[in-house]
Amino acid sequence: xxxxxxxxxxxxxxxxxxxxxxxxxxxxxxxxxxxxxxxxxxxxxxxxxxxxxxxxxxxxxxxxxxxxxxxxxxxxxxxxxxxxxxxxxxxxxxxxxxxxxxxxxxxxxxxxxxxxxxxxxxxxxxxxxxxxxxxxxxxxxxxxxxxxxxxxxxxxxxxxxxxxxxxxxxxxxxxxxxxxxxxxxxxxxxxxxxxxxxxxxxxxxxxxxxxxxxxxxxxxxxxxxxxxxxx
Amino acid sequence: xxxxxxxxxxxxxxxxxxxxxxxxxxxxxxxxxxxxxxxxxxxxxxxxxxxxxxxxxxxxxxxxxxxxxxxxxxxxxxxxxxxxxxxxxxxxxxxxxxxxxxxxxxxxxxxxxxxxxxxxxxxxxxxxxxxxxxxxxxxxxxxxxxxxxxxxxxxxxxxxxxxxxxxxxxxxxxxxxxxxxxxxxxxxxxxxxxxxxxxxxxxxxxxxxxxxxxxxxxxxxxxxxxxxxxxxxxxxxx
Numbered sequence: 001x002x003x004x005x006x007x008x009x010x011x012x013x014x015x016x017x018x019x020x021x022x023x024x025x026x027x028x029x030x031x032x033x034x035x036x037x038x039x040x041x042x043x044x045x046x047x048x049x050x051x052x053x054x055x056x057x058x059x060x061x062x063x064x065x066x067x068x069x070x071x072x073x074x075x076x077x078x079x080x081x082x083x084x085x086x087x088x089x090x091x092x093x094x095x096x097x098x099x100x101x102x103x104x105x106x107x108x109x110x111x112x113x114x115x116x117x118x119x120x121x122x123x124x125x126x127x128x129x130x131x132x133x134x135x136x137x138x139x140x141x142x143x144x145x146x147x148x149x150x151x152x153x154x155x156x157x158x159x160x161x162x163x164x165x166x167x168x169x170x171x172x173x174x175x176x177x178x179x180x181x182x183x184x185x186x187x188x189x190x191x192x193x194x195x196x197x198x199x200x201x202x203x204x205x206x207x208x209x210x211x212x213x214x215x216x217x218x219x220x221x222x223x224x225x226x227x228x229x230x231x
Numbered sequence: 232x233x234x235x236x237x238x239x240x241x242x243x244x245x246x247x248x249x250x251x252x253x254x255x256x257x258x259x260x261x262x263x264x265x266x267x268x269x270x271x272x273x274x275x276x277x278x279x280x281x282x283x284x285x286x287x288x289x290x291x292x293x294x295x296x297x298x299x300x301x302x303x304x305x306x307x308x309x310x311x312x313x314x315x316x317x318x319x320x321x322x323x324x325x326x327x328x329x330x331x332x333x334x335x336x337x338x339x340x341x342x343x344x345x346x347x348x349x350x351x352x353x354x355x356x357x358x359x360x361x362x363x364x365x366x367x368x369x370x371x372x373x374x375x376x377x378x379x380x381x382x383x384x385x386x387x388x389x390x391x392x393x394x395x396x397x398x399x400x401x402x403x404x405x406x407x408x409x410x411x412x413x414x415x416x417x418x419x420x421x422x423x424x425x426x427x428x429x430x431x432x433x434x435x436x437x438x439x440x441x442x443x444x445x446x447x448x449x450x451x452x453x454x455x456x457x458x459x460x461x462x463x464x465x466x467x468x469x
Contacts, residue, residue: 126309127309127311129281129286129305129309130303130305130309131309131321132286133284133286133301133302133303134321134322134324134325135325136321136324136325140324144311144321147311147312147313148311148312148313150312151312229353229356230312230313230353230355230356231312231353231355231356
């Protein structure tokens with residue numbers, strides 16, 4: 001056990017090439033997926049919060065249910081779409097980082113949209129009447145509400161990042177866990193643990209934890225500054 | 232400013248969840264000047280303002296306004312988490328102004344309410360009185376023909392109330408028609424040329440403010456002004 005810990009510390013202190021490349025790929029894939037999730041989820045959630053249309057309650061219910069979408073199911077569906085005989089097979093994306101980005105974006109988007117809807121609905125309750133009275137168009141109103149709630153939307157971004165970086169089911173199915181190509185921290189930890197290379201698994205686990213903690217700490221500091229500045 | 236609008240409400244009715252909010256309401260407001268709308272809680276005063284502003288669509292009746300700009304100041308100022316300047320600017324978005332004119336109007340409005348030096352500060356950190364002054368600055372910058380005020384000084388101290396009342400008088404003096412909902416009868420006496428009493432969604436009495444406040448003709452207006460419980464006075468009247 002102590003030898004494993006020593007090896008883990010050695011890998012971390014010497015900036016082990018395997019650890020770094022896997023961590024970098026994971027970060028790249030998850031940040032891109034979260035970026036896509038924010039780009040799609042914030043307007044979608046805002047629209048659902050502001051618009052009134054038949055079946056809105058059902059859409060909100062569905063969106064909330066999609067927050068808990070099982071990653072492995074998302075991976076499976078995407079696998080079927082991207083496989084050679086699938087409708088998107090011609091794109092040749094299966095077992096590439098792009099497929100992993102797509103899978104994580106599919107997980108992040110409903111989460112961002114559902115959290116955004118709640119945040120924007122709260123902002124709308126406070127500001128909506130005034131904004132309508134100022135004769136602002138619906139997209140402009142949504143824009144003002146997003147701006148007003150920008151600090152609360154950090155929480156949505158944070159939750160999406162947490163979901164993306166820590167999931168394993170979707171990236172394993174559509175990425176294939178190919179060494180040096182599609183191996184992420186979570187898939188590598190799982191594989192190396194099974195192989196018995198606990199030092200690499202532990203080193204990657206430490207990096208993963210450090211990343212998640214650092215991102216959360218940065219967001220907490222930012223939120224605290226924002227609260228001081230804007231109340 | 233352009234010709235101020237007259238407000239014409241005829242037979243306006245609104246029901247929500249089985250409750251009658253406005254009951255065949257007739258209301259005419261001839262601009263300019265300050266018209267106060269008073270009445271007990273639940274009489275439909277705030278809803279009437281919202282119907283006039285188009286925020287609530289009535290179930291029946293006619294709402295006719297002369298063309299012109301409208302501004303609405305709410306009881307609780309609704310401000311965005313942004314600078315004071317940005318909050319005033321929001322009122323000018325729908326007006327077609329040059330950038331220079333927009334900036335001039337914003338600074339003039341902030342100066343008028345004594346907040347120019349704090350133009351860059353976060354509006355949501357202002358005190359209640361400052362926030363309401365900022366809401367008035369936004370309305371002032373819009374140079375409205377009709378100003379709708381829903382208990383604009385309800386939660387303010389006397390000094391802040393005096394400032395706001397000065398702004399209302401100034402805007403009315405500049406030709407803006409003001410419709411003021413208030414429970415503060417002293418304020419109504421100080422500001423309003425005409426007063427309308429609303430009860431149970433209907434305009435039960437209207438007239439020059441002083442004569443209405445001191446010698447109301449209807450049972451409902453008397454009950455409200457003397458603070459009587461409505462069922463006592465209705466029972467006495469029947």
